[in-house]
Amino acid sequence: xxxxxxxxxxxxxxxxxxxxxxxxxxxxxxxxxxxxxxxxxxxxxxxxxxxxxxxxxxxxxxxxxxxxxxxxxxxxxxxxxxxxxxxxxxxxxxxxxxxxxxxxxxxxxxxxxxx
Amino acid sequence: xxxxxxxxxxxxxxxxxxxxxxxxxxxxxxxxxxxxxxxxxxxxxxxxxxxxxxxxxxxxxxxxxxxxxxxxxxxxxxxxxxxxxxxxxxxxxxxxxxxxxxxxxxxxxxxx
Numbered sequence: 702x703x704x705x706x707x708x709x710x711x712x713x714x715x716x717x718x719x720x721x722x723x724x725x726x727x728x729x730x731x732x733x734x735x736x737x738x739x740x741x742x743x744x745x746x747x748x749x750x751x752x753x754x755x756x757x758x759x760x761x762x763x764x765x766x767x768x769x770x771x772x773x774x775x776x777x778x779x780x781x782x783x784x785x786x787x788x789x790x791x792x793x794x795x796x797x798x799x800x801x802x803x804x805x806x807x808x809x810x811x812x813x814x815x816x
Numbered sequence: 817x818x819x820x821x822x823x824x825x826x827x828x829x830x831x832x833x834x835x836x837x838x839x840x841x842x843x844x845x846x847x848x849x850x851x852x853x854x855x856x857x858x859x860x861x862x863x864x865x866x867x868x869x870x871x872x873x874x875x876x877x878x879x880x881x882x883x884x885x886x887x888x889x890x891x892x893x894x895x896x897x898x899x900x901x902x903x904x905x906x907x908x909x910x911x912x913x914x915x916x917x918x919x920x921x922x923x924x925x926x927x928x
Contacts, residue, residue, distance in 0.1 A: 742920060759915060760917070805862065807859040810859055
């Protein structure tokens with residue numbers, strides 16, 4: 702298993718550009734989430750999904766869109782990049798259920814800089 | 817919505833000492849409390865978690881305690897080692913939801 706795979710690892714965008722951060726998991730996990738990590742602010746939830754075709758907003762959804770057409774993929778779209786979106790983005794997935802070790806597995810992150 | 821406060825923001829200990837990190841959550845309907853460790857430049861990794869029907873859970877040198885009445889939970893690391901140096905995040909999840917709300921993190925430095 703590759704686990705949770707995020708691409709790209711690094712990206713520089715100009716203000717106003719759009720782009721898609723890719724996230725894929727091969728563990729047949731039902732739940733997937735996107736977080737952004739900023740210094741001193743921990744991890745903040747952007748959007749999440751409990752299954753294919755179902756998405757919902759987290760704490761900081763403005764400026765981001767998501768879709769979940771398959772169980773494996775959960776892309777995050779930046780519609781018009783702003784410097785405030787400079788951050789490290791993590792995708793995470795989790796299997797449905799409450800058995801031991803059913804916590805979220807994180808991808809390796811995408812470091813995004815908007816200039 | 818749910819809010820999680822985490823203290824301290826930084827913690828320095830000598831190798832072999834114990835370290836305690838504390839978190840407070842706001843919503844009494846929260847039922848799941850994981851702890852993540854993040855080494856510099858790496859992804860967060862789950863190290864231990866506890867559910868609201870349990871008061872304490874141990875895994876070798878780490879333990880988590882939960883006080884539902886006070887809405888507190890804590891991470892305890894005994895016999896700390898330099899490789900324990902990292903940022904630790906607590907989180908909570910409301911019953912029936914799949915959203916994790918994270919604390920702001922504690923940077924633990926273990927000096928040899």
